[in-house]
Amino acid sequence: MSKIIPIVLALLLSACGSTSKDIDETKNWSPSKLYAEARDEMNTGNYERAIQHFEKLESRYPFGTYAQQAQMEIAYAHYRQGDQAQALAAVERFIKLHPDHPNVDYMYYLRGLINFNDRVSIFDVFSRQDPTERDPKAVREAFDAFKLLVERFPDSKYTPDARDRLAYLVNAMASYDVHVASYYYRRGAYVAAAARAQSAIKNYPGTPATEQALYIMMKSYEALNLPELRADAQRVLDLNYPNSTYYHGGPVKKEKPWWQVW
Template identity: 65%
Template sequence: MQNLMQKNSLKRLRSVTVLIFITVFGLSACGLLPEKSDETKTWSAARLYQEAKSDLANGSYESAIKNLEKLESRFPFGTYAQQAQMEIPYVYYKQGDQAQALASIERFIKLHPNHENLDYIYYLRGLVNFNDQVSFFQALAKQDMTERDPKAAREAFDAFKALVTRFPGSKYTPDALLRMKYLVNTMAQYDLHVAKYYFRRGAYLASANRAQSAIKEYPDAPAIEEALYVLYNSYDKMGLIELRDDANRVFTTNFPNSKFTHASKEEKSWWQFW
């Protein structure tokens, strides 16, 4: 009898426990239970900004973004709000979120077309695309370049060019110019690679066209030396003697001591692509 009473008590206890769980879960789902208090509710704009800066310094990017967004939302008309709008794209940039960084950059430009720090925003837009294209070119050894188009490199170049054109006296302009030079070289290398890719497969017309494109678009890039040599050989393979000789004249005039013409047959075997 006692055992039976104990079993019934256990059953009632389980039922009550289940009922409590269901009730609490249901209330929570319906939002009837009090939410966890937000300790930042009473913070000033300065406090939110300083906390965001501290988060950024510590690498806590999600927390930094949340505090900056709270700052912008609670104090939309103050100086700190503009500062938050300028900091948010940088935090996304540090976080590696290119899409959000670019979106917040464009938003800032639309909201503040005459901001005193607009040159920084243009520079940041270039950096976001620049880092993306650097990752692309670092991966070239693992992936055939002809499978991808270096769109980010062109967008980074255009962003830096906009900065240099609009703010020639900006403190960011010298670095932007250096990065533009690097981008020109890498884009020329891309076109050269594609031209060589076509040449290896016997597509000599496509090879000549791509080499010629690199020569016209990036005339000062180091890759132009080899691009001219590819152009010369592509015309030679197609039997276009006049065009071949013209390409050769340009090549020898600009690069009289080129390794491509002065190397021995043994030396050419390890650097030539055909």
């Protein structure tokens, strides 16, 4: 009998310990306190705990401004945490549930930022990796998000920054196409090089990449023994860039990609 008592006591103590761990300290918090604590966690960089608090806030008080604010904060916390998939899912959920919310413009802006901040993994690699192996999907999605914001909410306080980022993204996409054209040219795929360079000029006219695209077209047509097309490309190049340095550096000059200075 004396051996049984310690075992029973141990089991009781174990049960008490597990129960104490399961106690939710936020159980009796008011929505304002729960929100304030979540914001404090966010401000200190504890995004995981902030998300937990915001999720409880939304769950316990599903109707009203606190729940809607919590949904936006959850999207932002995932974004700051670096969880792109969760952040985008939260943004899309909010837009779907609250298309007429007075702050829905911010969610369109955040959607653009989430994709925009993936640009380094897409474009900051040309010196190390074949550019045709990279997928510019995130950049195009960022462009679409910012474009939609500008079109739907021209007076939004986020629109001026969105316009600046759109200009950057247009240049980035044009530069990507020209790098691919340069890749094809270096490998002797002159038809593909000319076509990709022409696509960059057509889709992104007036961007800084246009000069190099014209030169790649000229040299590709020269390699293909198409003198008339070569002459046309050179005429346009000389007209728009009479002092082009590509005549001296070739179509694949080694220089720091301009987007890395953003």
